[in-house]
Amino acid sequence: MTETRTRRRGTELEQAILDAAWAELSEVGYTALTIEAVAKRAGTSKPVIYRRWPSRAALVIAAWAGRQPISTAIPDLGSLRADLLWLFTRVAMRTDTMMSQTIAGVMSEAFKHPEVQSLLRERLDSAPLTKSLWRIIDNATARGELEQIHLPPRVQRLPLDLIRAESILCGSPLPEETIIALVDDVFIPLLKGLALD
Amino acid sequence: MTETRTRRRGTELEQAILDAAWAELSEVGYTALTIEAVAKRAGTSKPVIYRRWPSRAALVIAAWAGRQPISTAIPDLGSLRADLLWLFTRVAMRTDTMMSQTIAGVMSEAFKHPEVQSLLRERLDSAPLTKSLWRIIDNATARGELEQIHLPPRVQRLPLDLIRAESILCGSPLPEETIIALVDDVFIPLLKGLALD
């Protein structure tokens, strides 16, 4: 047992901590994640972490960043409904239990550490999804299923907002009926309504 | 200082604890609420509380129950849009910072104490709101603003879901523009879309 472990610095150390935080998050979830456990797993100590991030929430958000590769690839399944179901399902799968727990936990902590609120909002940004949504709607328009419509920002965010709310409140994974209801009872009627103007 | 304080039991004691919990919640918020503080405020002790509720979340939900008197009174402001804005605004006002914090906190804790999840869902039930919504839509239909439509459950819940998600994520009170966007960009188009069938 040689204690000759080289002492890390800067980016290397930071990345090791973020990796450890992510691993802890995946294994025990946000609620049970402790700074001490992250430090131990990263082979470092609490002060090193506290020097970099002011709170558990901030650390977790930092670890979260860049962990969810976003594919913008969108299929054309032949109908607006099928494409939307595909999109909603994909979003729902990404918002798994661990993520729901993290979001709820960070939201809750944001009242104590206001600085994380904007970080969280950034992390929940709907922009990547928006592109997919446009694509799906363009395809539907090309097919003649929809009139040309303009999507207000609020509507662009809606799929993410709906699924997130449902996942956090009711637990993941969402049953298929829920996703179907969101598409058939809410989103498609909304699109048809927007197409009227 | 006679120590002759009568020792309470049953319902009287229980109510005193719930009152204390509600007072603590209002004063320090969910995040900072501790069982010990509630016990102290209620003039009792921790075990007495733990004998009744298994967790902070369960206690808070119990204290919350019945605290929000629901008025079903609905104005007729002469237009669907005005009525909806009134409704959304009222809902948003009820979902103040303290409530958002509580909801987020309980959601977060629900991953540790699954039994509170159903309690929370119950507490967030949209039924009271639904009645108001029907009334508003009936009025709009009578005015000729809308076709007769059937509202799927998912749509009935939507106003509450949208406002809650926004309040928790972005903080209360919601700016007026947000409420206007929810009504003009989402809910009214959705109703028009539903009216097509």
Added chain:
DNA sequence: CGCTTAAGAAACGCAACGTATCTAAGGAGC
């Protein structure tokens, strides 16, 4: 009046918090 139940007080061990202190390692400059 005597018995049962449970309120309330006190203390427990535990876990994690966030901080302070110290040492020695690693780069930077001369």
Added chain:
DNA sequence: GCTCCTTAGATACGTTGCGTTTCTTAAGCG
């Protein structure tokens, strides 16, 4: 290569709140 300065990493600290245990004695019921 030697010195200096930063800071990693170890350790220990006091604090807080948890959830539980133990004990007493008041309250209510017969």
